[in-house]
Amino acid sequence: MQDFAVGQRWLSETELEQGLGVVTQIDGRMLTLLFPATGEVRHYAKQQAPLARYRLLQDERGQHADGWKFTVTAVQEHQQAYIYQGVREDTDEQVVVPESHLAAQVATQHPLTRILAGKTDRLDMYRLRQRALRYLHDWQQTSVAGLLGARAQLLPHQLYIAHTVADRFQPRLLLADEVGLGKTIEAGMILQRRLMTGRSQRALIMVPDSLCHQWLVELKRRFALSFSLFDSERCSASLEEHDNVFDAEQLILIPQSLIDEQQWLEQLSAADFDLLIVDEAHRVVPETHLFAQLRHLCEQIPSVLLLTATPEQAGLAAHFARLQLLDPDRFYDFDAFVAEQHDYQQLTPLAEVLANVGAEKLLDRLLDHYGTGRLMFRNSRAHVGGFPERHCQTYPLPGSAPAFTEKAQWLTELLKQHKQEKLILICHSALTVQELHDYLRVQHGIHAAVFHEGMSLLERDRAAEFFASPEDGCPILLCSEIGSEGRNFQFAHHLVLFDLPEHPDVLEQRIGRLDRIGQQQPVQIHVPYTPDGRDHYLYQWYEAMDAFSAPNAVGAMLYDTFAEELAPYLTGDYQDELGFEALLSATHERAAELREQIRAGRDRLQELNAFRPLQAQAIMTAIADSERSDILADFMQEFWARFGVDYDELNADSGWLRPTEHMRVSLPGLPDDGMTVTFSRDYALQNEQVEFLSWDHPQVQHALELLTRDSFGATCVALMQNRALPAGAWFVELTFSSQVTAPAELVAHEFYPQQAIRVLLDSQGRDLTARVPAKALDQQLQFVDKKQGRALLQQLRQTLQSHIHAAWQPAEQAQRERIQAASADVQQSMQRAQQRLTELQARNPAVRQSEIEALRERQQLLEQALQQPLLQLDSVRLMVNLPA
Structure with a gap:
């Protein structure tokens, strides 16, 4: 039986969410605990109390009931209660904190807290969490995150444009491919990659009134992006709830006619959108009131994509006016623009020769001189090829x-x-x-x-x-x-x-x-x-x-x-x-x-600049390497099985997904009556009513987030049978999560994706990480029921806490090494990019100085963020060897 005393702090093994309880009364075989965080009172029989004693170790952080934090320097015991000596973090003064004065709130999802409270998950849930950590790392690190999920055939010219444009700082350009080459797909890919990598957070799409519904459907069907349509009626209805009606949503689609109303134009301009997409831009004719309204909107939003298949339909002057929307400083004089375009045409024969012989570097330098090459992408059917006969x-x-x-x-x-x-x-x-x-x-x-x-x-x-x-x-x-x-x-x-x-x-x-x-x-x-x-x-x-x-x-x-x-x-x-x-x-x-x-x-220089086959092929290869649809299907089916979602295979390429009454969490986008899903791009293209799941899809991202940020699979007890080891020998495997905290637009995870750092200790506290691979160890393990697992945790609780505390040192060392490698990568990559743009700017005035300055600022902020990485204990697995 455990020894209880008034003032002691305990965790409830069955109600961890109550926080720290304090013993307020002991009456014979009964005791009373108050849980200050919730105000709840519980009465327990001493012999069967499902309680775990809470104790901080030396060098651990604690929090006083008044809110300030301290680092423990020593632990004493007086009348069966712990007395903590430590250093207050905000003042550096020496403090003494009786355990009864600890804050009631504790990190109830923290693995250590769950270990102390005897909370464990099944072995298969722990394994699923470890897979999610690996897959999240791989997705964050891939150069094509956000380009994997389009329900579209992967076409080199579209991927080249999408990848090139999406990664730019505040891109402002004209997408002007000929009819049938997929400008809408290109815009959707750019949008999705920028949203998923954090480069954009708030997007506004403006389309002709008659195309609003079609765009909403295409964004949902092809990219799983849920936009909200704001027309005059909805805007008027939202005025009572919001000072600015466009603050209600992050992703908004509007009819073209809406900007003709001054009230809504002013609110759109003040709504802090960071990306604007305008479809059928040629329909907004220069020297009209609507064009002036569009110019005002383009001035307020940093990133702008204009879409048109006929950029010069209304003449070269109208084309020039649209380029002015994108960069008025660059395109300031029409006559100079006309003369410049004529001069560039003289380069076409040389560019053709370089393209035909595969002289990519020389072609790069030649195309660098081309004025509108960075502001306009136009592919023709003749250049792209691949169309059928009629x-x-x-x-x-x-x-x-x-x-x-x-x-x-x-x-x-x-x-x-x-x-x-x-x-x-x-x-x-x-x-x-x-x-x-x-x-x-x-x-x-x-x-x-x-x-x-x-x-x-x-x-x-x-x-x-x-x-x-x-x-x-x-x-x-x-x-x-x-x-x-x-x-x-x-x-x-x-x-x-x-x-x-x-x-x-x-x-x-x-x-x-x-x-x-x-x-x-x-x-x-x-x-x-x-x-x-x-x-x-x-x-x-x-x-x-x-x-x-x-x-x-x-x-x-x-x-x-x-x-x-x-x-x-x-x-x-x-x-x-x-x-x-x-x-x-x-x-x-x-x-x-x-x-x-x-x-x-026909502008051959423009075409050569808009589609570079070798670079496009590299992107295609990266996507092929990152898709891993078989691995994704296996992971998601395991996830659904563990979380109470039914998946019934319909054929080799699709299955029926439906919620059940046993679901552990609600899943976004899953209808009550279920839906058909596929992991096959080809099958999704042939069956548009089937949901296409990729690593970019919200369902998959939600699964990864749930398994890497919540407590599912964070603690586990497993049994092993190894005749080479004595019965009762045990090991503890700890996974630490390391990441850098930085503004989303810095896209820090491209250089330092969330890291999973493994540390393996034996019962003596010896570090076996390098000697015993995770896979080899995992193959020896078997399931243990919760009751037996809790008993083992209770028996080893204090030693385990000491081992977990000791594991931080090797984890911190591993983190330092990875941070150093990432810092070197940031410095090398960002300086190379700055040098490239600086040299390009000397030859091509279309390169904005703000792009170069943004690269310098990004490098500086990334280096600062890498100096303060966040290391957290993610999961713990106790493994005990059974007798032969």
Whole structure:
């Protein structure tokens, strides 16, 4: 039985959260404890009291009930109570602190406190915690953290831009890739990496009003980023709760029209966003009120990404005005800008030669001279490559029956010819979609998925899933015009144009759903028409401009020129068939002229700067090395099993995840009815309704955080059977966590990720860390039940506390060595980066002095942070050898 005395401090083994209790009364076989931290009183029988005596050792830190802290220099005992002598930290004076005067609050999650209270976790939970520590370290250290989680095919040109831009200090630039090259994906990757590494904390995205919903969906589906939409209605409703409505959220998306309202513009400017993304930037026309409002917003936010596929659509002056939004000091004179651009074109032939022979260093120096190279990235299809061919096949119909009937009958025959393939049909209206769906089902027993604007987002997701499923999906997806927006179906390569749109850009949007990077097959385009009908004339006009065989960058300009002449042939009001032949000839000639103008103006220096294949390949390799999807799947399935989440495998690539009543914690983003998850990027791309889990995903990050910051698996008792050791021999394995505390924007973990420092001591206190590897020791261990584990802890409690205290010295030595290596790395890397930018600035005025100064400041602050690392005891495992 334990000896109790009034004034002693004890921990409750069953209610650790109560803090330190003090013995207030002893009455025969009963005793009373008051827990000052909670005001609770507990009564215990002496013989069975689940209590652990709390004692500080020499050199440990304690806290007085008045709040000040002290370091213990000696421990005495008087009338069964401890008296601590020590040095007060804030005044350096000598103090004497009876244990009854200790603060009631103790670190209840601290491993030492849990050991003293006999709190232990299962062996498998301890092992899971150790894995989480390793995986967190690896994720923090990888150069591609934040680039692993995009639900997108990994394309070198996108990754090169994302990695290059995301790591810059306050990047301000124009993303201007051609249509189909993925500017939205690039912006999302930049955003995600900056948020996950800490370079950005508050992001604002501004998009055309009609694209708000699409952006919200894409950010969630592709990057697992939850943005909040703030339109005028929500802003007005939030005024009563917040002085600045935009302080309510960290990640905000707004419609373009919102900045036209002065009240909201002022609050946006004052909301301390550190990253602004503007989609379809060319829609905000210079010399308008809206452009002036955008300029004001760009002046207030340090990092700005403008997105447009047509940077010079409104002329070179408008392009110059947008560059001024990014760097008004650099782009101050339009005439000088025009002359500079002309001069740079003279470098193109030399750059082409250097690129072709692989002279990367010489090419680097040449491109350094290029003025807008750091402010604008523009890739073309011709430069990137990897796009499929387009093959168009026409089907003249007899015209003896109503057009819908003839086309529907033709469609059933086409489906029979392509039984093993997926077809996507796009037409103008939802009504036609529904009529086709009913016709195929009723007349021919063919089930089709439908996709139109009258459906909810969930219904569209289910339709896409039904169509995409290789096992039990349907052969065709019937889409209204909305089917050519926001969804990519690269796994299909047959496109049926049930009718033809009047505008070339709409036609290009339809074809672009399949004709994208990632398409593995030639795109087969099927066009049925009735001779001399509306679609027949449209087909011939599109053929004249070569709209079916290749991307049509000149279609909008041709439509503006010839739409009026074309109209009578679409309505049947024309007088002269020869006039249509003249229209086709004029369209063909004008298309050739416009394409030549685009080719001549194509900026090869810009393309070479926007995509460097060798550097991009290095990023691809780093991602391949860091993804480790098999390891991630094994870790997360173990995590779910330990925390009461059900995971049922559906197939080789996916599983069903659902919460249970036995969940130990709530998991963010897990619906009550569960969700389907996959660790396979390829499977996620084919099944957009399935959640793609990567090391970047919030679910995974939450698991890592839970296991490395909470107490799960922090204390453990295990048994071993080693005939070479005497029965009763024991060892204690301690893991210390070492990290540096610094502002998030310094991204200190790139140089010093959270470290796990292992120390192994035997029962005599001898350090065996270097002699006994963790893996070899772990293989000898087996589970022990909690009751037996608690008994062992109680028996060895005082000796264990002394050993844990002694283990700090080797841990501190290991930390010093790692800190020295990290400091050398910071100095070398940051000085190299500063030298690179300084040399670059001498040749290219686009390099801002603030970038160089930011590097110097980062180096200085990192070096200061590394001088004060934080070492904490993370976990403790006691291992006792059983008799043979």
